[in-house]
């Protein structure tokens with residue numbers, strides 16, 4: 001069954017229809033906010049995992065696995081880490097019919113699970129750096145409206161947790177990981193992201209600073225946090241007593257304990273939200289459009305031009321050719337499949353595989369055998385091209401790469417067009433209402449951010465529509481606009497009478 005609504009007309013219905021009818025996801029009626037991730041989507045997660053995991057292994061990160069249960073005592077050891085989030089923590093309070101003496105939390109993240117053991121394992125600076133990662137699920141009982149992949153009560157992610165002897169080493173890793181997240185989005189998912197640092201209000205409260213890659217959903221004009229890499233500073237080290245002796249301090253004469261130094265820590269994560277972002281950005285009114293590098297089927301080969309007048313041996317010759325083409329492509333590392341189902345017309349098959357986002361279709365019929373060619377049809381832009389059957393293993397990889405590049409460039413152009421540099425407050429809300437995010441000179445003070453959120457959530461007085469969602473700061477981009485330059489002590493903040501420090505990206509967001 002095809003998609004019955006237009007993406008731009010009814011985005012949320014479009015989104016759920018695409019996910020369900022492409023067989024990426026199934027609703028899990030029993031528990032709100034939970035979904036079944038079906039093979040087509042799970043395969044994408046596995047592509048992300050294998051790319052990211054092999055990259056962090058090269059950085060010396062080791063995979064591990066910690067329990068999913070956290071004691072209340074442990075979870076609450078870090079006050080400001082949990083206080084803001086407490087309502088989202090899910091607790092196990094009963095086993096069978098009997099109440100548990102001490103309820104146990106299901107991990108919403110694993111800092112408090114892991115760090116008591118970091119403290120136990122890290123004794124001297126030779127135990128540093130410690131670099132662990134786990135691929136797992138986490139549970140957060142969000143109350144906002146759930147949305148498949150984007151906001152779910154259980155999701156899959158990886159969480160990296162590292163400990164370093166110096167801040168410099170921690171800082172360097174934060175940015176190395178952020179670059180890997182950019183690559184997951186841009187080089188795997190063909191999704192453009194903006195790198196930056198979070199504001200004090202938006203950063204991870206338990207940390208020192210948060211860097212982020214921010215995506216943009218054009219259909220709603222909303223920003224979306226795509227992955228985060230935090231430097232935790234020494235905050236958690238102080239709470240969990242993760243210390244090493246100072247290798248430079250001589251054991252002092254009175255034989256007193258050598259000075260204890262707190263380690264510098266990072267934590268970083270990317271989640272299955274990335275799959276939802278990719279669907280939202282690339283999907284169209286025919287369904288999924290998969291970037292070739294994460295598609296489980298990259299090329300579908302379909303027999304065409306077979307009519308009632310086609311002889312049995314002619315039909316057989318076409319099917320044999322198709323099987324040879326699929327074999328040849330697979331041996332060249334291209335994920336190809338044939339659709340030889342003889343109870344469906346070519347047209348039906350075209351829709352079936354377009355709905356599932358297969359990047360490239362090859363049509364082969366009796367005439368093509370004679371001309372020794374196949375007609376290729378791109379899913380992203382519908383462009384058709386005749387390819388000689390003896391050039392497939394060179395032409396197809398090139399076409400798939402071109403598809404990736406074109407999908408990325410198209411999305412990047414749209415993102416760039418929807419980032420508006422705004423220098424006057426009166427242009428701020430109109431820009432948001434025009435489905436843009438805004439880049440504004442900003443003082444970076446928390447009270448100012450609260451004010452901006454409040455001022456941008458109110459509709460103009462005469463407007464009787466429900467107040468629109470306020471804008472939050474998405475990040476302070478590492479790449480700052482050159483023009484017009486911000487002059488410290490001269491350029492005013494977009495909203496308050498303070499002076500701007502840097503340009504900040506603001507927008508309505510998920």
Ligand SMILES: O=C(C[C@H]1NCCC[C@H]1O)Cn1cnc2c(c1=O)CCCC2
Pocket residue numbers: 081082085086088089108109110111140158159160204228230267268269
């Ligand atoms: O999870 C993090 C920080 C960090 N956790 C590890 C992976 C990277 C990064 O997200 C922040 N955070 C978000 N959300 C919640 C919590 C929380 O710590 C804890 C309580 C429930 C909700």
Ligand SMILES: [Mg+2]
Pocket residue numbers: 140
């Ligand atoms: Mg949250």
